[in-house]
Amino acid sequence: MALFSSQVVHSAPFYDQLEAVQLDDAHFDAMGRVEAVGDIDRKVVCLRPMRKGLPEISAESLGEQVRVHLYGHGGSGWTLLWGSVDKAVTLFEEKAREHEFNDQVPITVIGAGCMGKAVALSLYHAGYRSIRIIAEQDSRIASLNSTGYLAMVSLATENETEKKEAEQLAIETLKGYQRVDSGTHPIINEGVHLIDVYSGLGKEGEEGPLETYTGIEPFAEAGLLPKPEKGVVEFSTGVSYPMQKFRTYFMDTAVIMAAFDRELRTRNIPVIHKTVDSLDDIKTNVVFNCSGLGAGKLNHDDRVYPNMGLLLDLAHQPLNKLDYIIYTRYQPPGAPKRSSPVDKADIYFMPRGGGLLGATFIDHNDGSDTALNEALFTRILRENRQFFGYPINPH
Known part of the structure; x- marks a missing residue:
């Protein structure tokens, strides 16, 4: 020995x-x-x-359209998943009240990784019924290659304040996985264990x-x-x-992504394979920008890098x-x-x-x-x- x-x-x-x-x-x-x-x-x-600093989680109004940005999580997308999605949906709902959107407001989610699919299902759980996902492809994506390790690694926070904000997103995500593990999560209940x-x-x-x-x-x-x-x-x-x-x-990222796909089909949320070159090309009232590395280009954000x-x-x-x-x-x-x-x-x-x-x-x-x-x-x-x-x- x-x-x-x-x-x-x-x-x-x-x-x-x-x-x-x-x-x-x-x-x-x-x-x-x-x-x-x-x-x-x-x-x-x-x-x-990756995104220098914190992941971008924000909402803005451009005329009658609301754009929500949810990207830049580096290799910690699964670690920050539920905390980030909940924050993005909360920011959207604040804007939805301002715009007086109802539950039939058309919503486009760009990106079919864990963020895009989880946000689409979370919006459905919140009562919204006109949702579609647009993505270049969803079979060879970072979310499937990810190792599925809940840990605060592979982020680019620059100071203690940013680190604490990221940790809070991770803590909320941990609570989400505890619900998945116990069978009480509203969206999925498989693929997670200690x-x-x-x-x-x-x-x-x-x-x-x-x-x-x-x-x-x-x-x-x-x-x-x-x-x-x-x-x-x-x-x-x-x-x-x-x-x-x-x-x-x-x-188990493959198991969870397969569960997301089943839930999307059950709720008739389509995944449309299409390349989006500009957010201006999307005409629905609501756009969620969850397209990973491509999200930086769509939002003209030079802090995003591979x-x-x-x-x-x-x-x-x-x-x-x-x-x-x-x-x-x-x-x-x-x-x-x-x-x-x-x-x-x-x-x-x-x-x-x-x-x-x-x-x-x-x-x-x-x-x-x-x-x-x-x-x-x-x-x-x-x-x-x-x-x-x-x-x-x-x-």
Whole structure:
């Protein structure tokens, strides 16, 4: 059994024995690139719709039309979902009273990600009956690639006030997921459950998993989720590490999006595949701008930019034994020390889909640098193989 940091240093109220992610059949080709065969199902490049500062949640009147903006959540769209949607709908209803709109007022929602679909269903629940969604497409979108990890990460807040505002949206979202989990949410009641999250305890300069900001801390400090415990994790491969264990909600994004789609069909809310080049092209009385990266262009907002993420979707995993999350910085044994920011994870496993490894956080990157992408895919696989206790260079 290998242990990269002393057990003596850390108290161990838990000793968790976990199945390791299966990476025996994960390979590099002759050029050192990850091959999408065996345990690797596919390599995914995804772009998060970041916005410098807070996400844009606002409402404005332009003559007889009301425009509501709901975008710029970065990689925290699912973490801020219900709080953001409730705020946007509240702002709209204030404008609706000013304009004396009735429940048949025509509403167009632009964007078919989690924000767009959740806001359409929330409007229906509030009594509005003339709703449509317009989106370029809704099958290969960021909301489906998202890992579904309820945590305050991948935002671009610039000061403590903005951070607190984002945390309040996240707290309201947590309450929403608690209702989903308990079966009492008015829109959906599946795809969400509590899960263990493991992160490192090591200090800078040590090898193995290092102390990491997980994004769960604000919820734990507010007493809404359990405070972390310190202990030891041993994987089925024999490697063992001192780690912290948090609890948070895991959202199976594919399950939830499928549930949204069923609810939309039941309520006869159409999703129209069409490109919107300008908000001026939409003539309905109400427009919700929820189109992710495209929302910045539609609203002439230069604070919106892409943050690239890379994921390795897995295959052949014993998911019934992998109901946990790893989110930790990691210093591979014998590798040069790196000076990455403390809030960026190097080992990132989620049980979403068939299981996945990732994710990178590369600001102002549109994913077009294929050489960089391949280098990062290689690093993801190599370091996850080391972390979970496999040989470094299988061929």
